[in-house]
Amino acid sequence: MRTKKIMIHKDEGLILSVESLNEKLFKLKIYSPVFSLMAMPGNFCHLKVNEESFPLLRRAFSFHRVEKDKGTFELLFKVVGLGTELLSRKNPGEKIDLLAPLGNFFSFPRKDEKIVLSAGGMGIAPLLFFLNYLLEKKFNPERITLFFGVKKEKELILLDELSAMRIKIHLATEDGTIGFKGRITELFYQELKERRVKLKNTMFYACGPTPMLKKISDISKKHNLYCQISLENHMPCGIGACFGCVVKTINGYKRVCKDGPVFDAREVILD
Ligand SMILES: Cc1cc2nc3c(=O)[nH]c(=O)nc-3n(C[C@H](O)[C@H](O)[C@H](O)COP(=O)(O)OP(=O)(O)OC[C@H]3O[C@@H](n4cnc5c(N)ncnc54)[C@H](O)[C@@H]3O)c2cc1C
Ligand code: FES
Incomplete structure (x- = not known):
């Protein structure tokens, strides 16, 4: 990573x-x-x-x-x-x-790569910072796709700012008031299966609630996506001292606060 x-x-x-x-x-x-x-x-x-x-x-x-x-x-x-x-x-x-x-931070894509980000609810918080960072570094907005899903319309924040970035945006609400009706992972998987999301030369990122990240992790394992997910475990100390935030991975238990919060989605085992 x-x-x-x-x-x-x-x-x-x-x-x-x-x-x-x-x-x-x-x-x-x-x-x-x-x-x-x-x-x-x-x-x-x-x-x-x-x-x-x-x-x-x-x-x-x-x-x-x-x-x-x-x-x-x-x-x-x-x-x-x-x-x-x-x-x-x-x-x-x-x-x-x-x-x-x-903690660590997201890996940056090469200029010739495409990126696909998936945000569930408050998962938009770090991803907006990432997007602004990439655009400041002159990353081509046409190479960026964002999937953003929430439960209800009123949680769909930051839309004006995101639209002004000239990136491709897919929205989902669980009640269907705006965009796709259902979870953002369902929309993401649908686009992936129908090959509207290309795997070649693409880096994936996701942030959101644990059930969403579990789905993304399962999809990443199945399709061998290089996807970075940011985990939000409870963190008593935050500095690697208490082991209260560990996550199971294929390489043993890791501390989310110190070894993460950003992990390769194919590495973590989320139950
Ligand atoms: C690395 C990291 C980054 C985060 N970034 C953000 C962010 O940008 N914006 C944001 O709103 N939240 C973020 N969170 C989650 C945030 O830390 C918790 O929502 C907060 O600690 C809850 O505190 P509380 O005292 O209000 O809730 P508590 O009284 O401690 O808990 C209330 C409820 O929330 C649940 N909860 C508490 N902490 C977490 C957690 N870490 N993950 C999942 N569920 C939790 C509890 O199980 C309980 O059901 C982040 C967490 C981590 C670890
Ligand atoms: S919160 Fe203490 S080790 Fe991670």
Whole structure:
């Protein structure tokens, strides 16, 4: 896998804004010149949601948007429990304790390759950073296809920005309100079987909930796709010390926080 390991740093970021996209989805903008300079697509940061000792454990979020020249980065997150609820109630001007950038990052395609990305729900967070990174590096947008699936229409965020990229986009909603009716993996597999997605000279990437990644992993094994998936296991320490985040692979157990979160989909065994 064409990825490199990087160093871990601790910083106190300054919260610049907390924007609500709908009742569950939020964008958090943080000023941290050192991390915005170091972050690569696929890396994550592990942050303390509270200054109090509870909740004790940090929470992990992918870098979603990075503006190196302004020293800022954004996280895109969904409120699912106490930690994300507390995060959504942060205010501009508050400090936030960060460990970052953690984990490995996506391998970059060669200029003559095509890429196909599949995002399920919040999986769009790191993939948007990856897309912006590639376009800044002058990767040809005509070589990029994005599959983006959500449960309901209101979760289909960032569409204006994605459309402006001039990449090919396939949308799916489970209730069928927009695009294909069903799961994004079904649409992806359909396009693959009907050969509208070409395997030759193509790199695949996927990010989303574990059941989606399991499907992608099964498809990758069956069709021998070189597909990188980003896993989102629970991460107590985030720095490789506790083994609380391990995933089974064909080469034994691996730590998602340290050996990942990006893995070759043919390598992991997701039950
Ligand atoms: C590398 C990495 C990158 C991530 N990037 C993002 C991101 O960009 N945006 C985003 O919204 N979320 C992301 N997550 C998931 C995020 O870390 C969890 O949603 C968050 O920790 C939940 O905290 P909580 O206290 O609100 O929920 P909790 O109270 O801890 O849990 C609430 C519910 O969410 C489930 N849950 C908690 N953590 C996870 C997890 N890591 N994976 C799956 N289910 C979980 C619990 O089982 C429970 O059902 C990422 C996770 C990892 C490991
Ligand atoms: S979270 Fe502790 S080893 Fe990965």
